[in-house]
Structures are given as structure tokens and as C-alpha cells.
Amino acid sequence: MDFHHTKNKWSYTQRNANVTWIRTYTSLIRNHSIKQALDIGCGGAIYTKALAEMGIPFVTGVDSSEVMLEAATENCRGRKGIRFHKGDALVTGLASASCDLILERALLHHLPELQPCFSEAHRLLRHGGVFLIQDRTPEDCLLPGSPEHIRGYFFSCFPRLAEIETNRRHTSAQVIKELEGCGFNSIEKHTLWEVRQVHKTKEKLLADLHARLGRSILHALEDDELEKLVQYIDDCITVERDIVESDRWTIWKAVK
Template sequence: MGIDFHSKKNKTSYTTRDADKTWVEAINKLIPVEEISNALDIACGGGIYTKALSDMGVGEVTGVDFSEAMLEGAKQNCKAYKNISFKHGNAFETGLHSNKYDFVLERALIHHIKDLNACFKEAHRLLTDGGFYIVQDRTPEDCLLIGDENHIRGYFFELFPRLVEKETSRRHSSQHVMAVLRDIGFKSIEEVKLWETRKVYENKEHLLDDLRERTGRSILHELDDQELRFLVKHIDNSLENKGTIVEKDRWTIWKGVK
């Protein structure tokens, strides 16, 4: 089934939250954000992290996405930001000028891409000499951690084993990512693990409502309505916490320098 990123009914699916301080702190440790004047967010989706880069002090931020529908949602999400612009394009061919950007971010993108070489080569072309490249995604190991009151995603795979093959088959190993970065010519390559707070819910019912709407979780579009109801009931029974729930996902972040 899968999510249709080009459908207008999904245009706000990735606009409903803000980047958490855990992510902001991680990026600030990896790159000198205060020195970045021009950043590019490739596969920006609804503009959550485009907006975060602006809030962190980046002078100009450009968001690129292959979906016109997503860009429509992103423009609405970032309408108050005069230093943010958007362009329709893809990770292999953005149509933007070479050697222009101090920082390129690609978050939650590469699991949709088989040809990392072409993707990373385009980012290398866009960056200024000494520019920073941040790739953030999940490795197979990140995806399959057990479920608990923080790692809600873990329940998806425990309940529906078929999702394990779907998820792991599209995830790249850290060794492969770093090897391709080196092959393209990136230097000072680093790998960092991050438990990023995805969202804080006032109570369990707010989390369950979010799951019912499949908000910002493409993997849930692999389930039909009956399976989704079964998942929500399973998580409801599994979580004893009736107060605030802090949902976290584990990610791997790779940094390279041109």
C-alpha cells in the first residue's frame, strides 16, 4: 500500500510537529551552525527541519522536495519565515547552482533511495568547499529495537513481522553509507547515534489518536484499516503509563565535509 507522497490529502502529514531540542543539540555539536549562511534541506517534506534550521540562526534556507503536494504543505508551514524558500526537485537532480551551500541536510531520505552514489554526488556538487553534509536515517539495527513506552515504533514490527523485511530491506548499513561518502570525496566522516524525541503526548489517548491518523509515519501506510486498529489496541494494552508519554526514535547521523 504505502504512503502516496504526491497526494494532496497527505500534504500536511509532515507538518504537524516541530524539531525537538534533542535534534537541535545534536546538529549544533556536529557543525558550527552560527557560521552557516546558506543551507539546503533536500527531501524537506513539510518543512519541519527547514524551519528548525532557520530557528537555529541559518541566514537563508532552501527546501527541496520531489512532491508538489508536500511543498504546498511546507510553504504553509513556513509562511511566517521570510528567509525560507522552496524548490521542486529531487536528490539526484535539484537544478540548483553548484558550490553554493554551506550546509546540506538530508533527513529521512536515503531509505527511499537505492543509488546512494548519485544522491551523495549531487550533495557534493552543491556544497561550497569546506561545506558540511548531514545525512540522517535509520539503519536496520535502529529500526528493530524492542517496543516500550518511549520506543513506540518497536511495537509495529513485533506485531507485524512482515514489516521487518519491508523496513530492513530499504535501510542502508552504516558501513555502506560511510563507504559511499568516502568514495564521493567527503572528508572528516563521523557517525553519531541519536535518540531523538519525536513527540511528547499529554496522555496515552493522544498517542493512540496520532497512530490512528498514521501521522508522519510512512510505515503505517503498509497496514490496512483493520490491522491499524489491531495495532492501536495492542499498544493501548501494552502501555501502562496513563500520564505524559515521550516518544523517541533512534537514528544514525553521518557527517561529511567537502
């Protein structure tokens, strides 16, 4: 997916963080004093907004794409305590020891190497600051398809997508090793089934898939292949209403 192309501008603004996400992250930071947070790789600011809604006074969304930041700014219009900054996850251009919390959600699988990213996060955090990473491991990705786990259908319909997906994902062991190597401690690993969307009808789910909204892996398919996938999922899912789509994620928490 080209995150810099205007056609994808609104791909990551079409939903809000689910209550399961809010509860999980509130629990993870409960014993820490968080006044300033960074959401690195913020995209359209879905989770930037969520951090602010959790009561964090100042949240900065960071992204390398002007297009994404334009959408993020519009998505957060009128919300106090939120600002945006253009910067790369490896070199943000922000001051050292300037924040208490860094969130990097769905960012790692875009990075061939983790060390530069983690070193930059370590530089940005104050002593005692919290680094929260959310991404999928290969094991998270390749669970079977079901009305609850829609992504599993992608790989049973197009096995080559499974190879693409696993090749771009880091294992939990790799993440933990690199965190330790960059000086982080108190590393924890958590599993989260995050509700992505509740589709009131099957037609709404299929329309969401047609638009490739928030699903970068679908950009590896040609239009006719996407049509085949949508038809395949239509045949697999027999329920017509209230489809609760969830994804399994791994969360790593580390402290500077």
C-alpha cells in the same frame, strides 16, 4: 506512502523539531560558517524551520512533491530567510557550489542507490561545506518496543513490517563507503535518540497512530491491520499520561 497525494499533505507538518535535535545539530555545525543551507527531502518543512531557528540566514527546502511543498510553504508562512524549490534529490536543478550545508533527514531509505544522491550533494556544496545525513540503520529500527520506543511495537505486532523496514534501510558501512567514493572526507558517525513527540495522554498517542502521521511504514498496513496495531499498543502501554516517544537515529557528518 504516496507523498504526492493530497490526503497526506499535512502528515509532516504536525510537530516541531525537539530541543534534543536542535542541540545536537548546533553542536555538529559549531565550527563551520554556515550562511546558506539546503534541506533536501524537506517534506512539510519541520526541519527547514529548525535550521532557520538555529540562526542560519538562508535555508532552502527542496522536495520533489508539489503537495509537500504547498504544506511546507504554509508551515513557514511569515518566516524570513526560508524559500522552497521543487527538485529531486538526485537532480535538484540548483547551482553548483551554492551552499554551505546540506541536511538530508529521513531521505536515504527512499533511495535504492546512494551514489547519485551523494554525488549531487557533493556538487552543490562549496569547498569545506558540511553534509549531514540522518536516517535509521536496520539496527536502529529493530529495537524492542516500549512506551519510549513506540516503533518497536510495530514489528512485534506485524513481523512482516520488520522485513519491509530492514530491506529499505542502508547500513552505516554502506553509507560511509558511498560518501568516501563521492569525495567526502572527515566522516563522522553519531547516534541520536530524538524525542519525536510528548503525548499528554495515551489517547493522543493512539489518535496519532490512527492518522499515520509522520510514519510512512504504517501505510503498508490495511485499515483493519492498523486498528489491530493500535489496540495492541493500547494493551502494551499501561501508563496513561506524558508518554515521551523517541526514535534512535544515526547521523553521518561529512565534509567536502
